[in-house]
Amino acid sequence: MSVRPAEQRFLDPAVVARIASLELKARTVVEGFLSGLHRSPFQGFSVEFAEYRQYLPGDDLSTMDWKVYARTDRHYVKKYEEETNLRGHLLLDVSGSMAYGSGAMTKLEYGSCLAASLAYLMQRQRDAAGLTTFDHEVRTVLPPSIRPGHLRALLVTLDRLQPGSTTDAGRPLHQLADAISRRSMVIVISDLLDDPARVVDGLKHLRFRGNDVLVFQLLDHAERTFPFESAVKFKDLETGEEIPTSPNAVRADYLHAVEDLIETYRRDLRVAGIDYQLVDTSEPLDAALLSYLAVRGRRG
Amino acid sequence: MGLGFLSPLFLAGLAAAAIPILLHLFRRQADPVVPFGAVRLLRRTPVEQAQRKRLREWILLALRTAALVLLALSFARPYVAARTAAATGPLTIVAVDASYSLSAPGQMDRARELARAAIDGAQPGAVALVRFDNSADVIVPPSADRAAARSAAAAIAPGEGGTSYARLIARAVELAEHRNTELVVVTDLQQAGWNIGDEVPPIADMRVTVREVPAARGNLSIADLDAADGRAVVRLRSSYSDGRDATVQLAVDERPFEQRRVKIAAGATADVVFERKLPPKGALEAAVQDDEGFAADNRRYLVLDPVARTRILIVTGPGGGSRDALYFQRAVAAVEGDAGLEVTTVSSDRVAADDAALQDAAAIVVVGTTGLDRRALDAIASAVDGGRSILIAAGPSVELERLTAALTPDLRVRRAEDADPSVTLAPVDVRHPVFAAFGVDAGLLGSATFRRYARIEGGNPRILAKFSSGAPALVEIPRGRGRVLLFTTDLSNHWNDLVLHPAFVPLAHDLARYLAGAAASPRSVRVGELPGPDATKAGIISRTNGGKAPERIAVNVDARESDPGRMTADAFVAVIPRARVGAQPGAVTADVRRQEAEQSLWRYGLALMLVGLVLESVVGRRG
Numbered sequence: 001m002s003v004r005p006a007e008q009r010f011l012d013p014a015v016v017a018r019i020a021s022l023e024l025k026a027r028t029v030v031e032g033f034l035s036g037l038h039r040s041p042f043q044g045f046s047v048e049f050a051e052y053r054q055y056l057p058g059d060d061l062s063t064m065d066w067k068v069y070a071r072t073d074r075h076y077v078k079k080y081e082e083e084t085n086l087r088g089h090l091l092l093d094v095s096g097s098m099a100y101g102s103g104a105m106t107k108l109e110y111g112s113c114l115a116a117s118l119a120y121l122m123q124r125q126r127d128a129a130g131l132t133t134f135d136h137e138v139r140t141v142l143p144p145s146i147r148p149g150h151l152r153a154l155l156v157t158l159d160r161l162q163p164g165s166t167t168d169a170g171r172p173l174h175q176l177a178d179a180i181s182r183r184s185m186v187i188v189i190s191d192l193l194d195d196p197a198r199v200v201d202g203l204k205h206l207r208f209r210g211n212d213v214l215v216f217q218l219l220d221h222a223e224r225t226f227p228f229e230s231a232v233k234f235k236d237l238e239t240g241e242e243i244p245t246s247p248n249a250v251r252a253d254y255l256h257a258v259e260d261l262i263e264t265y266r267r268d269l270r271v272a273g274i275d276y277q278l279v280d281t282s283e284p285l286d287a288a289l290l291s292y293l294a295v296r297g298r299r300g
Numbered sequence: 301m302g303l304g305f306l307s308p309l310f311l312a313g314l315a316a317a318a319i320p321i322l323l324h325l326f327r328r329q330a331d332p333v334v335p336f337g338a339v340r341l342l343r344r345t346p347v348e349q350a351q352r353k354r355l356r357e358w359i360l361l362a363l364r365t366a367a368l369v370l371l372a373l374s375f376a377r378p379y380v381a382a383r384t385a386a387a388t389g390p391l392t393i394v395a396v397d398a399s400y401s402l403s404a405p406g407q408m409d410r411a412r413e414l415a416r417a418a419i420d421g422a423q424p425g426a427v428a429l430v431r432f433d434n435s436a437d438v439i440v441p442p443s444a445d446r447a448a449a450r451s452a453a454a455a456i457a458p459g460e461g462g463t464s465y466a467r468l469i470a471r472a473v474e475l476a477e478h479r480n481t482e483l484v485v486v487t488d489l490q491q492a493g494w495n496i497g498d499e500v501p502p503i504a505d506m507r508v509t510v511r512e513v514p515a516a517r518g519n520l521s522i523a524d525l526d527a528a529d530g531r532a533v534v535r536l537r538s539s540y541s542d543g544r545d546a547t548v549q550l551a552v553d554e555r556p557f558e559q560r561r562v563k564i565a566a567g568a569t570a571d572v573v574f575e576r577k578l579p580p581k582g583a584l585e586a587a588v589q590d591d592e593g594f595a596a597d598n599r600r601y602l603v604l605d606p607v608a609r610t611r612i613l614i615v616t617g618p619g620g621g622s623r624d625a626l627y628f629q630r631a632v633a634a635v636e637g638d639a640g641l642e643v644t645t646v647s648s649d650r651v652a653a654d655d656a657a658l659q660d661a662a663a664i665v666v667v668g669t670t671g672l673d674r675r676a677l678d679a680i681a682s683a684v685d686g687g688r689s690i691l692i693a694a695g696p697s698v699e700l701e702r703l704t705a706a707l708t709p710d711l712r713v714r715r716a717e718d719a720d721p722s723v724t725l726a727p728v729d730v731r732h733p734v735f736a737a738f739g740v741d742a743g744l745l746g747s748a749t750f751r752r753y754a755r756i757e758g759g760n761p762r763i764l765a766k767f768s769s770g771a772p773a774l775v776e777i778p779r780g781r782g783r784v785l786l787f788t789t790d791l792s793n794h795w796n797d798l799v800l801h802p803a804f805v806p807l808a809h810d811l812a813r814y815l816a817g818a819a820a821s822p823r824s825v826r827v828g829e830l831p832g833p834d835a836t837k838a839g840i841i842s843r844t845n846g847g848k849a850p851e852r853i854a855v856n857v858d859a860r861e862s863d864p865g866r867m868t869a870d871a872f873v874a875v876i877p878r879a880r881v882g883a884q885p886g887a888v889t890a891d892v893r894r895q896e897a898e899q900s901l902w903r904y905g906l907a908l909m910l911v912g913l914v915l916e917s918v919v920g921r922r923g
Contacts, residue, residue: 100337107337193340223338233331236339243342244331246356248921250342257341 013113013281014104026116026155029285030124062148086127086185087144089211090115091176092158093190095135096238099163102222103282110281111189111218112158114288118187119158121289123151127185131157134172135164144184166238167194173202183210187292192217192265200268213274214295217265221282224258226251306377306896313372320364324357356919363916367909374905379896390425390480391442393472394418394449396456397487397513399433400596401861403458404516411486414511415453418484419446428475429453433461434828434858436471460596460827460837462858463493466500469876473501482507485872488515491865492858494875502877510869519593520546521862523569525586525600532574534586534600538564539593539864547589548572552582552604581605583840583852597862601840601854603823610816613661614645615680617668617697624667624697624792627799631808641812651676658683663815664690667791668697677706685780689815694754695790704756707784708777711759716788716795722749723767725798732764733814734774734785737806744803752795754788761786785815824854 055064055075069075092115098108105113119129123146130144131154142154169190180186186206192199192215207213222228228247235242262278269276277291305311336342396415402408419427429440429449439456440449465487472483483506487493518540526533534548543566549559558576578584584602612632614625629643646657649671658664658679666680684690684707692707694700694716704713727735730742738744750767761775764785777784791808793799798807827838830853834841838857842850 097337097340100335191337193338220337223336223341228334231331232334234336234339234342235333237335237337239339241339242333243339245342254338254341258338261341 013110013284026113026120029113029117030120030289086122086125087182088118088122088127088129088185088187089144089176089180090118090129090131091173091186091188091190092131092133092161093135093167093169093188093192094133094139094161094164095167095169095190096163096165096236097167097191097193098218099237100220100223101281102220105281107191107218107220107281108161108163110279110285111216112161114216114218114279114285115187115189116155116158117285117289118292119151119154121292129154132172132176133157133161133164134169134176136166136168136171138172138175139164163237168198169194170198170202173199174205177202177205177209177211180206180209180211185212185214185295188213188215189218190216191219191223192261196261196264196268200265200272203269203274204272207272207274212295214292215265215269215274215276216279216288216291217262217276218279218281219258219262221280224280226254226258302381304379304381304892304896306379306892308376310372310375310377313375314369316372317365317368320361320368324361359919360916363912363919367912367916370905370909370912374902374909377896378901378905379892379899380901381892381895390423391428391476391482392418392422392425393428393430393442393475393481393483394422394453395430395432395436395468395472395483395485395487396453397433397463397485398431398456398458398461399463399490399493399861400458400460400594400857401463401488401490401516402513403594403596404519404592407488407513407516408456408458411513412454412456414486414513415456416450418486418511419449419453422446422484423482425480430468430471430475431456432464432468432471433459434464434467434826435461436464436468438471438475442475458596460857462826462828462861463487463490464495464498465493465872465875466495466498469503470499470501472506473503476503476506480505482509484509484511486511486513487872488513489866489869489872490861490863491867492860492863494867500875500877504878508873508876510872512869515864515866516593517541519597519862519864520544520564520588520590521594521597521859522548522586522588522600523597523859523862525584525602525856527578527584527602527604528573530577532558532578532584532586532602534572534574534588535569536562536564536572536588537569537862538567539862540566542566549587550574551585551587552579554583554585557584578604583854585840594862596838596857597859599838600856601824601838603840603852603854605852607823610662611642611644611660612663612665612812612816613657614643614665614667615648615651615669615672616645617670618647618649624695624790625665627793627804628665628667628693628791628808628812631799631805632812634805635809641816643812648672648676651679661688662817663688663812665812665815666690666692666698666703667695669699669703670697672699672703677703681706681779684782684784687781689783689785689817691785691787691811691815693787693789693791694795695792696794698790700754704786707779708759708761708786711761711775711777711786712757714755714757716752716754718752719750719767719769722751723753723769723771724749725765725767725773727765728763734764734807734810737810738803744801745807747803748796748798748801750789750796750798752789756786756788785811823851824856826858827855830855 064075092111094108098111099106101107101109115131119131122129126146128144128146129151131140131142133139140157142157169192188203203213203215226247231244231246233242233244266276275291275295277288279288394415396411402411426442426444427446427449428438428442429452431437431439439452468485485508487510489510489512518538520536520538520540522534523537524535532550536546536548538544544564545561546564547559547561550557558574560572560574562570562572564570582604584604585599587599590598614629616625625645629645632641632643648668651658651672664680664683680690690707692698692703700713704711724746725748726746727742730738735742753767753771753773756772756775759777761772761777763772763775765774767773773788775786777786789795791799798804825835827836829835830843835855838855841853841855843853844850
């Protein structure tokens with residue numbers, strides 16, 4: 001399913017990239033996506049949810065919904081995370097390889113935008129979103145929360161992300177698997193340019209702990225097609241190593257390696273019951289959002 | 301053998317070969333650095349990519365450099381200097397006289413010894429061997445291979461040709477070009493080898509030395525063979541220092557005919573007249589035995605076959621018109637005699653009736669037209685169109701306008717007018733065959749005075765002679781396959797006194813020969829004068845002439861070669877003209893150009909360059 005063209009432009013990475021604020025990016029992406037969904041024949045997603053209870057003395061006045069009071073002259077407070085349906089953990093790879101981008105956005109920017117959009121979407125659905133960034137170790141952790149200021153804090157964190165160092169997703173995944181106490185939805189956003197065995201092992205650990213795991217593998221279009229012609233020196237963004245290469249001489253083998261890697265993840269994660277989505281950072285974000293909603297929908 | 305260049309200046313282009321080297325050095329550090337996220341996957345590709353890239357770069361450098369080098373070399377026009385020629389080194393030309401005056405016993409052996417010694421003693425450099433008689437042939441081209449020259453010199457044998465030193469010198473000058481050359485002439489220094497009228501090219505710095513072959517002790521030769529009153533006359537010549545008895549034998553068609561024994565005194569010439577009447581046709585051979593002298597001049601040949609005479613028809617006016625033809629007819633007969641051109645006359649009123657007379661004539665002379673009707677004019681025009689030549693001589697009996705209107709319509713003729721004062725005649729081009737007899741004495745024609753002549757205009761004829769007034773006197777106009785000659789005055793002592801001057805006879809004869817063309821074939825030639833291997837030896841040969849039946853021709857040696865007269869070596873060298881032309885340093889010789897043209901190495905160079913560029917393109921794209 002795809003959204004209508006008018007809304008798709010809000011999901012076009014080239015357009016999104018021009019929006020300065022990540023919060024605004026996320027809002028633009030999500031609103032555009034949702035308005036497209038509303039006009040589509042596709043049904044089945046629950047996207048609007050609001051739950052209140054009457055104000056009791058002692059409640060935190062910051063949770064008062066003043067709009068409801070203005071309309072009804074009654075005091076109501078909003079429900080918080082212990083009363084939501086889902087806890088979502090957004091795991092974002094910030095290793096050096098994520099800093100690569102041949103188009104409008106780097107993988108990290110795309111990943112950040114995707115994470116922000118998902119967090120925004122979660123908030124609209126009264127799901128709690130948390131953020132963890134990692135490279136070869138966990139860098140930042142924002143536990144899932146539905147507090148009003150939490151999304152802003154999450155977006156600010158995303159907006160200020162800088163690429164880290166080398167990749168070793170296995171260790172942080174295992175750490176997170178041990179740290180997540182409640183059954184949650186874990187969304188991994190990474191290029192997965194790592195040892196597939198270690199990565200899959202870590203993801204399986206998360207799955208084994210009862211979590212729903214959704215993996216978005218972000219790859220730049222150039223990483224998928226290797227469009228280079230003349231001789232260049234490729235510089236590893238994580239190690240700084242420079243490799244002089246004749247692209248025409250290595251193209252076939254490289255593409256074969258890329259497809260092998262993708263197929264390995266696709267196969268091994270499917271076997272493990274983990275949802276996997278390959279995302280080309282030159283393509284709109286709607287496919288990623290739809291995948292999330294599909295998985296979210298299975299949970300009810 | 302070495303590599304030479306026809307245009308060495310282009311070798312400066314080799315400097316361009318440094319360009320790819322410099323670019324290679326600069327570009328090696330200039331590969332762009334591209335940050336890439338999936339370098340981990342690149343590491344899985346074949347490890348030798350860096351080594352392969354370096355190898356590819358070296359290959360590309362070599363191909364590009366080679367392409368530029370080949371381009372520069374190709375433009376410089378390289379050639380491999382063959383063993384047969386050192387383009388600028390010293391040259392010794394050993395020329396061996398192989399005329400028949402070296403055919404006496406022992407002479408040629410001595411000549412070969414002298415030639416071998418000349419080859420062995422030649423200056424360092426190339427040696428060439430030339431065999432000469434009435435022509436000069438290069439037996440061994442300039443080469444460092446002296447063994448080949450020695451071997452060829454040992455095989456030289458005398459022929460039956462005479463001696464032509466002029467042809468030898470011309471050949472030597474051709475071989476020497478701009479090189480430091482010595483010409484060694486092995487010869488018997490026969491005086492008859494230099495002929496008056498020979499064109500001898502000047503030699504520049506060529507040194508000429510003579511190795512003299514001693515003359516024969518003596519010689520008995522048949523200097524001439526003729527048939528007079530049906531009987532053979534043999535002229536014997538002896539250069540012996542004592543009297544000799546000789547038997548002269550005659551054969552007709554290779555069958556013995558008669559022989560006579562004669563005594564001939566030392567150094568004398570004797571005519572031997574044979575009594576028996578010769579047959580009307582056949583091939584006559586006279587031979588004399590002479591074991592000590594030259595062999596080639598012991599025989600002589602004469603063809604007895606009757607000659608079909610070439611006929612010239614003079615068209616005269618009726619009645620007394622024969623006077624108009626008288627002078628011309630007698631002038632031609634005086635030179636041609638009974639065997640050459642035959643001049644007959646026909647009255648103009650009988651031309652139409654006697655069509656056969658026109659058909660049988662090789663040429664026509666018109667001196668009278670009275671009674672020449674339309675049919676006759678058409679017949680004459682048709683004869684000219686068919687290839688015959690016609691001479692129209694203006695005169696009181698010639699209706700010039702009517703005749704030229706029929707034969708040369710583009711030519712406008714005005715009535716003859718008196719010339720006041722009288723004019724004289726001068727050739728426009730003395731090289732024209734009608735003035736062949738005059739040569740440098742063409743001024744003799746100016747002794748005649750012309751009182752009256754016809755004026756002509758238009759037609760664009762070729763003017764052969766003019767009057768002193770500037771008016772055309774003799775013109776030539778092609779028509780069909782023949783030609784029309786128009787003499788604007790008469791040949792009959794009416795309008796001028798030409799026929800009374802000595803110049804008239806040779807002029808009339810040359811006019812007649814020119815009109816008749818090459819109708820008469822030679823009956824006797826010298827060895828080498830006619831093409832074909834059968835004309836290189838004395839004997840009887842057969843030739844056809846213009847579609848006619850084959851005719852026999854006697855080939856005889858040049859009797860002058862039997863002349864015992866000798867010159868000194870100094871006199872020989874002194875006769876050779878010298879030009880003050882120094883060698884031009886750096887000049888490219890014709891021999892070098894010939895070598896380069898034969899080898900055309902530049903084509904291979906360009907082809908290799910193209911192949912290299914294609915490879916460079918393929919290897920470059922693979923990167």
